[in-house]
Amino acid sequence: xxxxxxxxxxxxxxxxxxxxxxxxxxxxxxxxxxxxxxxxxxxxxxxxxxxxxxxxxxxxxxxxxxxxxxxxxxxxxxxxxxxxxxxxxxxxxxxxxxxxxxxxxxxxxxxxxxxxxxxxxxxxxxxxxxxxxxxxxxxxxxxxxxxxxxxxxxxxxxxxxxxxxxxxxxxxxxxxxxxxxxxxxxxxxxxxxxxxxxxxxxxxxxxxxxxxxxxxxxxxxxxxxxxxxxxxxxxxxxxxxxxxxxxxxxxxxxxxxxxxxxxxxxxxxxxxxxxxxxxxxxxxxxxxxxxxxxxxxxxxxxxxxxxxxxxxxxxxxxxxxxxxxxxxxxxxxxxxxxxxxxxxxxxxxxxxxxxxxxxxxxxxxxxxxxxxxxxxxxxxxxxxxxxxxxxxxxxxxxxxxxxxxxxxxxxxxxxxxxxxxxxxxxxxxxxxxxxxxxxxxxxxxxxxxxxxxxxxxxxxxxxxxxxxxxxxxxxxxxxxxxxxxxxxxxxxxxxxxxxxxxxxxxxxxxxxxxxxxxxxxxxxxxxxxxxxxxxxxxxxxxxxxxxxxxxxxxxxxxxxxxxxxxxxxxxxxxxxxxxxxxxxxxxxxxxxxxxxxxxxxxxxxxxxxxxxxxxxxxxxxxxxxxx
Amino acid sequence: xxxxxxxxxxxxxxxxxxxxxxxxxxxxxxxxxxxxxxxxxxxxxxxxxxxxxxxxxxxxxxxxxxxxxxxxxxxxxxxxxxxxxxxxxxxxxxxxxxxxxxxxxxxxxxxxxxxxxxxxxxxxxxxxxxxxxxxxxxxxxxxxxxxxxxxxxxxxxxxxxxxxxxxxxxxxxxxxxxxxxxxxxxxxxxxxxxxxxxxxxxxxxxxxxxxxxxxxxxxxxxxxxxxxxxxxxxxxxxxxxxxx
Numbered sequence: 087x088x089x090x091x092x093x094x095x096x097x098x099x100x101x102x103x104x105x106x107x108x109x110x111x112x113x114x115x116x117x118x119x120x121x122x123x124x125x126x127x128x129x130x131x132x133x134x135x136x137x138x139x140x141x142x143x144x145x146x147x148x149x150x151x152x153x154x155x156x157x158x159x160x161x162x163x164x165x166x167x168x169x170x171x172x173x174x175x176x177x178x179x180x181x182x183x184x185x186x187x188x189x190x191x192x193x194x195x196x197x198x199x200x201x202x203x204x205x206x207x208x209x210x211x212x213x214x215x216x217x218x219x220x221x222x223x224x225x226x227x228x229x230x231x232x233x234x235x236x237x238x239x240x241x242x243x244x245x246x247x248x249x250x251x252x253x254x255x256x257x258x259x260x261x262x263x264x265x266x267x268x269x270x271x272x273x274x275x276x277x278x279x280x281x282x283x284x285x286x287x288x289x290x291x292x293x294x295x296x297x298x299x300x301x302x303x304x305x306x307x308x309x310x311x312x313x314x315x316x317x318x319x320x321x322x323x324x325x326x327x328x329x330x331x332x333x334x335x336x337x338x339x340x341x342x343x344x345x346x347x348x349x350x351x352x353x354x355x356x357x358x359x360x361x362x363x364x365x366x367x368x369x370x371x372x373x374x375x376x377x378x379x380x381x382x383x384x385x386x387x388x389x390x391x392x393x394x395x396x397x398x399x400x401x402x403x404x405x406x407x408x409x410x411x412x413x414x415x416x417x418x419x420x421x422x423x424x425x426x427x428x429x430x431x432x433x434x435x436x437x438x439x440x441x442x443x444x445x446x447x448x449x450x451x452x453x454x455x456x457x458x459x460x461x462x463x464x465x466x467x468x469x470x471x472x473x474x475x476x477x478x479x480x481x482x483x484x485x486x487x488x489x490x491x492x493x494x495x496x497x498x499x500x501x502x503x504x505x506x507x508x509x510x511x512x513x514x515x516x517x518x519x520x521x522x523x524x525x526x527x528x529x530x531x532x533x534x535x536x537x538x539x540x541x542x543x544x545x546x547x548x549x550x551x552x553x554x555x556x557x558x559x560x561x562x563x564x565x566x567x568x569x570x571x572x573x574x575x576x577x578x579x580x581x582x583x584x585x586x587x588x589x590x591x592x593x594x595x596x597x598x599x600x601x602x603x604x605x606x607x608x609x610x611x612x613x614x615x616x617x618x619x620x621x622x623x624x625x626x627x628x629x630x631x632x633x634x635x636x637x638x639x640x641x642x643x644x645x646x647x648x649x650x651x652x653x654x655x656x657x658x659x660x661x662x663x664x665x666x667x668x669x670x671x672x673x674x675x676x677x678x679x680x681x682x683x684x685x686x687x688x689x690x691x692x693x694x695x696x697x698x699x700x701x702x703x704x705x706x707x708x709x710x711x712x713x
Numbered sequence: 714x715x716x717x718x719x720x721x722x723x724x725x726x727x728x729x730x731x732x733x734x735x736x737x738x739x740x741x742x743x744x745x746x747x748x749x750x751x752x753x754x755x756x757x758x759x760x761x762x763x764x765x766x767x768x769x770x771x772x773x774x775x776x777x778x779x780x781x782x783x784x785x786x787x788x789x790x791x792x793x794x795x796x797x798x799x800x801x802x803x804x805x806x807x808x809x810x811x812x813x814x815x816x817x818x819x820x821x822x823x824x825x826x827x828x829x830x831x832x833x834x835x836x837x838x839x840x841x842x843x844x845x846x847x848x849x850x851x852x853x854x855x856x857x858x859x860x861x862x863x864x865x866x867x868x869x870x871x872x873x874x875x876x877x878x879x880x881x882x883x884x885x886x887x888x889x890x891x892x893x894x895x896x897x898x899x900x901x902x903x904x905x906x907x908x909x910x911x912x913x914x915x916x917x918x919x920x921x922x923x924x925x926x927x928x929x930x931x932x933x934x935x936x937x938x939x940x941x942x943x944x945x946x947x948x949x950x951x952x953x954x955x956x957x
Contacts, residue, residue, distance in 0.1 A: 114867055118879070133870035134764040319762040339764050392876070392901050392918065394842025433904055439868070439876030442843065447866035447878065452851050453844040455834070457738025461806075464741040471728065474720055483718035487945040489746070489812075489826060496747065498782075499773040502816060502825050509747065520945040531951055537718060538947070542812070543746045548777075550747050615728045617956040620934035623948040 088212040089146050091126045093230075097147035099159045108150065115153040115443050116140075127211055137340035138429040142232030145427070152408040152444055162231055163427055164410075167348040170355075173368020176310070177283075180254040182374050184278040184292065184317050187344035189351045189371040190252060191311040192240070196220070196364030198306050205361065220302045220309065223357040225333075232342055232427075233313060233350030234334035236280075236290060238300040240308035244285030250310060251283035254292055263288040264298045265330070277324040280312065293321045293338045295330050309358070313351045315344035344373065345426040379426075383419040384437040392438045395450045405444040463609070466552070469601060470541050471610030473554055476583055480576070482537040482556060487516030495548040509545040513555030514593045516540070521559045521595060528561070529630055529680050532662040535560035535568065541601065552601040559595050573597040584608055624682045628659065629693045634676035634713040635704050639668060646675050646704070653703045655696040657681050657688065674713065719950035723828055723942065726930055727810050730830060733856045734808040737849055739832055742807035744789040746814070750779040752788040757873040758905040765872045770816040782814035786831040787873060790921050791910060794902075797835065798911030804836035810926065821938045828926035828942075835902065835912075835919030843876065846899055846920040854882050854896075858933060861885055865893070874900025874921055884932060894932055897924030 095102055102108065109119050109128060117140065120129040132140040139145040144162060151158045176192045200206075201222040209216055209225060216222050224235045243250055257273035264270045271291070273279065280290035282300075289300045293316040302309070318341040325335040348371070355366055389397050406413050406422060411431075413422040424431035431437065442450070474484060490501070493515070494508025501507040510516060517538060525536055538557040543550050558572040559565070576597060581588045584607045590599045635646055643663055650661050658681055665676035679700075681693050701712050731741050744752070759765045772782040789809035797805050809831045817823055834841045834849070847864060854862040863883035871877045877900035885891035899922035904914030927939050934953075941949040 116868060118867070118869065134768070134872075135870040137764065322762050322764065391839040392842060394844025433875070435875040435901065435904060438901075442876050443868040447843075447868070450844050450847055450866065452848040452864070453842065454848045455737040455806075455845055455852065457736060457806075461735050461738060461740035464743065466743060467731075467741050471724075474724055478718040478720055481718045483947055483950050484721035484724060485945045485947065485950070486721050486723065486943045488943060489814075496777070497775040498816075499775045500816060501772075502818075506825075516945065520947075523945060524947045527948060530948065536947075539718075545747065550745050614732070615725045618722075618725060618934070618953045619956050620722075620936060620953055622935075622937065623952045 087130050087132050087141050087146075088123065089128055089130055089143060090208065090211040091128075092211065093143045093208055094147045094150065097144065097151070097158045097160065098156055100156055102150070102156075103154070111150060111153045112146070114446060114448075116149045117146075134340060135430045137337070138342045139232060139427040141337055141340070143229060144231045148410070152405075152410075155408065161410075162353065163346075163349055163425065167352045170351065170369030170371065171366065173370065175249055175367050176370050177249055177251045178254070178370050178372060179252070179283065180372055181256055181278060184256070184320055185254050185372070186315045186317060186375060187347045187371075187373040188254060188312065188314040189347050189369055190313075191309075191351060191355060191369045192250060192367035193309045193311060193355070193358060193364045194240075194367055195307060196309060196358060196362040198302060198304050198362065202361060218302065218304070219361045220306070220358065223354060223361060227350055227353045227357065228333060228337070231346065231349055231353060232337060233346045233353075234293070234337055235350055235354050236296050236312040236334075237302050238280075238289055238296070238310040238312065239302050239306040240310050241306060242300045243282045243287075243289075243310070246284045252289075252310065252312075253281045253283040254278060254314075255281060257288075261288060263291060265291070265295045266298055266301050268298060271328055271330070274327065276320070276327065278316070278320070291324070291328065291330065292316060294325050294328065294335045295332055307364075309364070311351070311354055311358075313347050313354065315342065315347050341429060343426045343429055344375075344377065347371075347373075379423055380432070381421050381423050382431055382434060382437055383416070383421050384434045385418045385420070387418065388434055389438050389441050392435065393442050393450055394453055397441060397445065397449075401445055402441055405441045408444060409440060411440075465605050465609065466601065468609040469604040469607065470552075470554075472583075472608035473541065473580070473601075473604065474539075475610055476580065476608075477539050477556065477576075480537075480579060482539045482576075485520055485538050485540050486542070487513070487520060487540060489543065491515050494545065496545045511546040512544050512593055512598060513540055513542075513553070513557070513596050517555060517557040517596045518594060521557065525559060525561060527628075529678060530628060530660070530682075532660060532678075534562060535572070537572070554599045554601060554604075555596050556599075557596045569595055622684070624659075624684045626683055626685070626687050628680050628682035629688050629690070631679045631681070631693060631697050632664075632676060633679060633697070633700065633704075634665070634674055636672045636674050636711040636713060637707075638709050639671050639673050641673065641710075643675050647677070649703055649707070650677060650679065650700055653696075653700045654679060654681075655699075657683050658696075719947075719953070722930065722949060722953055723926065725953075726926070726933075727828075727830075730810070730853075730857065730926075731808060733853055734832065737806070737852060739806040739808040739834070742789050742793050742809045742832075743811055744783075744786070744792050744809070746783055746812055747774070748781060748783040748788045750781055752791050753781050753783050753785070756791050756906070756909045757787055758903050758909070759872040763872075765870075772814050772816045783811075784815060785813055785923050786811040786829045787921060787923050790831065790833040790873075790902075791906065793833065794835065794907065794910035794912060797917070803917070804834075804840070806832070806834040808832040819940060821940065822928075824927070824939045824943060826943055827939065829923050830897075830926045830929070831921070831923035833902065833919055833921040835917050838916060838918040841919045843878070843901055843920065846878075846880075846901075846922065849920075850880050850882070850897070850899075850922070854884070857929075858882070858884050861891075869898060869900070871898055871900055873903050873906045874898075875903045876900055880922070880924070886932065886935065896929060897922050899923070 118131040278292040322339040490506035492505040496509040660680035769784040786809040866878040907914035
């Protein structure tokens, strides 16, 4: 929610601190700050617990008042609402399964026009577009105290002997409505609508979005004002089914108190009178289920036992006073009556949080977590770690591949992509992809064959299993034979480690073992793992060059290598000796060179130039000959 | 001769983290990745049709109602609390590392599958407090990131904890300026969660926490892209060297 400091200022006599100080106050005592937008506006992340009161400037002002100990000069929610004049010119019927409270007003003789500057400025500061004075007033009141409202052009409604009749009812399956922005929606009987009970027209998806037919235009002179409160669950379902998410639906689904309706109506009517003139005919307020005032009790002991720090009664009582919580003492207990808008205060722990955050969590000093003795071993994790160690020692490297793929038995309701619809039933596809991806990179690791493994969940026939998959692949001749031999060896050394033959299943280049057969059989020791450092790898292709050189017997490979490394340039990534043989007093060393840049694709010409320097230098050595 | 293979860059840190937690009395717990709606949401005080469900983009399963890809490993905490109730345990501490899933578009800081390091400690009322949560994270980060780290709490909201906090950690990446980083959500287990697990919230109390592992590793090692972790690229394994 975007909040403007100048808007907040209207609640205070004293000048509010600067935006950075407000940012700090809210961050450490109330809300996360999403973004500081300007020296006047911040974007707050109001989470669901505080959304019933916090999605409003008044709510934020009240928080700041409590945090900064700055009294509010006026609080609209503490000024009682006077009774509205009744009317028989407006009849409203409503379905109480959906409508928790609804107030409707009839106003005549207003003048629709542009908003006054103060109203435009206030709305535009928080990113709202000014539309006309009536719509702007509704938005202003919503952003000011958190109560959404709607306005309908009475001229578009049919009347029954000059009486406006509105029915807030369950929609019929298949009924259609065109909303204010022009799109048509088909409704279901799980949704609720405002209808013109005389003419039968659908006017509004209740609590979610107004309809086009009765929208306020420049020609409008008479208004039906609607201020409601609706069932949060039903409204949320309707909003999700229609995929219409509005400022109003966001507020309603967070279940603000229906008490707020009266304050909303009062403020909307006052502003209309001030800005657009006209005359209030009367108000019809249906409030079938008035909630009873809640009390929640907490003791100082509760607070200290949960927060783990000491709080004096003075501090606790000061927090309650700053938050505007009235309380009485009953023995050790504070019996707190939260203000009506604080729907988030329901259990003792809610009060503990209020004390903790307002007093500040810096007050909570650290207490060490001590442990006596060693903790029980998780045998599943220990078996997995043992397997990891064995396989790594045997030259296998561990990967993690995606669980989502294009075939399988368990399908996502809303997949991330068409090729990620299913949970993997095995490692087969993931590891085939890993072969395609890593096979060409073997020279980067100075390896002749690709040896991979993964431990993770798979879902064959829809049932989750934890398995090990070991994969072998080689680009060399007789690849299949080599893979058969390698995977055969894996089965042997794992069985030997387990002390029993392990069952496994071969799919393609991958051999899979269920971890369940290793539990309690293999168990890693708790050796301290090594410390690691990370060096970003290049995302660009590498270039390979082989070079072989004859040297007199007795010249060490290291002598050759050091010349290569010195002359090949900064982008030589690897220099690996891959062949050595001696003949007639001479030794041949063959090296594979890998060139790679961190920031570009190398050209053959560049690499050839470096290789020429290497070759020339090797030639210059006495009795050396590049083959 | 075989050249040694490399462990995945999550395996080694997880062992180190588990050993730090073990010294504070936490054993390692795990649970299924394809979870019940109960253990992922409802039992954790995130009822159906509640706006709190929007806090996590969820993979629901077609034709298998009441099952989801777990969005956090707090699922394991609930399972462990249920175990406490069933076995009449008065205290338990577990560290629950595991893969979790979020239905969101991927980029250099977002991935649809990632690891969460989550856990809880519960004991008779008054023994495990928010101050112990602070102590746990201070020790964790001091041992894992270095002696100069600092820990602070900010108020937050999670349905399964009350009070709820965000844990920030002051960390000085070598060569960069020190800064506060948001590392983990946490709080004191909500009485409704205790009751849902079959425990008496007046008698048993504790904290729970959960945060992304990859984010912690990205900070610690200076890894620029979260997608390296689960795309099966061996170059990522080989980008790590043992410190000598």
